Amino acid sequence: MAWAVAFQGGEAGAQLWLGVVMGAGPVLGLAMLIVSALRLAFTRRLRAAPLFGLLVGLIGGFPSLWLWGVGVVPYPGARFDSESAITVAWPFDRPGIVEQGGLGYDQNHNVTLPATRFALEVTPDPSFSLAAGAACPQVLAPVSGEVVEVRGDLPTYKQPKVDEHSLSERRDEVSFAAHGSWQARLGNRVTIRTRQPDGVVFVTIAHLARNSPQVIAGETITAGTPIGRCISPDVPVHLHAQLQSPFDVPFPMGTPVATMLDDGRQGPSLPTRGKRLAPLS
Numbered sequence: 001m002a003w004a005v006a007f008q009g010g011e012a013g014a015q016l017w018l019g020v021v022m023g024a025g026p027v028l029g030l031a032m033l034i035v036s037a038l039r040l041a042f043t044r045r046l047r048a049a050p051l052f053g054l055l056v057g058l059i060g061g062f063p064s065l066w067l068w069g070v071g072v073v074p075y076p077g078a079r080f081d082s083e084s085a086i087t088v089a090w091p092f093d094r095p096g097i098v099e100q101g102g103l104g105y106d107q108n109h110n111v112t113l114p115a116t117r118f119a120l121e122v123t124p125d126p127s128f129s130l131a132a133g134a135a136c137p138q139v140l141a142p143v144s145g146e147v148v149e150v151r152g153d154l155p156t157y158k159q160p161k162v163d164e165h166s167l168s169e170r171r172d173e174v175s176f177a178a179h180g181s182w183q184a185r186l187g188n189r190v191t192i193r194t195r196q197p198d199g200v201v202f203v204t205i206a207h208l209a210r211n212s213p214q215v216i217a218g219e220t221i222t223a224g225t226p227i228g229r230c231i232s233p234d235v236p237v238h239l240h241a242q243l244q245s246p247f248d249v250p251f252p253m254g255t256p257v258a259t260m261l262d263d264g265r266q267g268p269s270l271p272t273r274g275k276r277l278a279p280l281s
Contacts, residue, residue: 009077011244014114014253017075022063022112029060066112074103074111078256080118080270085258086194086201086241087268088142089223095278096124098261099236102272110240115254120261120271121207121236136209136230139237143203144222145194149246152188152213156231183250186238190215190227191246201257202245206238207231 002016036053043050066072080103090096100121102108110116124137189206190213208228215227230237242254249255260268264280271277 003076006075006077009114009255011249011253011255013077014075014255017077017114018253022066025060026062026064029057029062030064031057033057033061069105072105072112074105075114075117075256077114078117078258080258082258082260082268082270084198085118085260085268085270086143086196086203087260087262088203088239088241089140090261090277090279091122091140091142091205091237091239092124092137093140093279094124094137095276096122098122098271098273098275098277100273101275102270107273110238113252115242115252115256116238116240117256118258118270119238119240119256120259121238122277123236124230124233125276136232138226139205139208139228139230141190141192141215141221141223141225141227142205142239143192143194145192145203145220147190147215147217147219147221147227148193148202149189149191149204150213150215150217151186151190152208152211152228154184154188154210156187156210182252186251188213188228192221193245199243201241201243202254203239203241203259204246204251206240207235208237 002020006013006017006021032053036050036057039050039053062071098120100108100110100119103111105111108119110119110121186204186206188208188210189204190208191202191204193200193202205227209231212229213227215221215225221227239259241257241259242249243257244254246254258270261271261277262268262280263277
């Protein structure tokens with residue numbers, strides 16, 4: 001029943017996915033797996049009940065392997081639909097790379113959570129190296145609309161970094177503006193409410209440098225307006241869109257909106273990991 005609701009999406013699907021599939025399911029599954037294994041070990045007989053318990057425990061506990069990237073299943077309650085997708089502008093004034101993007105876990109580690117099913121993580125091109133002590137490039141608003149949320153007081157912490165050549169993760173890079181609760185994992189951020197043909201969409205730009213936001217809540221801005229700075233050229237800026245206001249439906253339980261980028265040549269497309277993009281001239 002939880003799986004069916006998750007496929008339907010919406011808030012109920014997101015809550016069941018987080019609460020059952022990624023929460024209670026693995027805990028109860030592993031407990032049942034251990035109890036059933038102990039029963040078989042002590043009775044030394046193949047009985048139906050503990051065998052059934054082993055099967056249920058394996059199924060329920062399987063998502064615990066996702067912590068190690070094994071058999072990860074993307075959130076199923078949202079499917080890519082180009083007609084309902086939102087097209088956003090490249091958020092830097094220089095070329096860069098999509099470090100996380102796509103529909104599979106091998107391309108995008110954000111796909112397991114409902115609100116970030118189609119999230120992107122992007123960085124400016126490493127060839128634009130900065131002198132020691134120089135400020136990181138500005139992050140530009142990817143859409144026009146009203147600023148509804150600004151957070152800039154959170155400290156920075158370490159996070160995995162994707163190597164631009166091998167696209168393999170390195171875990172020795174500096175800082176990430178998030179830790180702790182689900183909501184805090186977005187770190188320093190700006191959320192923009194933008195009006196689309198199908199309705200209102202809330203676009204969040206996160207992992208900004210501490211004290212860098214340059215806009216205030218209630219301000220109306222256009223795409224390309226400086227909104228903050230990245231932490232460093234090596235730390236991705238996170239971008240995702242959802243249907244609900246972050247005040248009504250907090251991260252990560254929102255209904256995701258597919259996010260496409262226009263590369264200026266082939267038109268809007270769903271960017272995948274490793275794709276290089278540049279600002280539109």
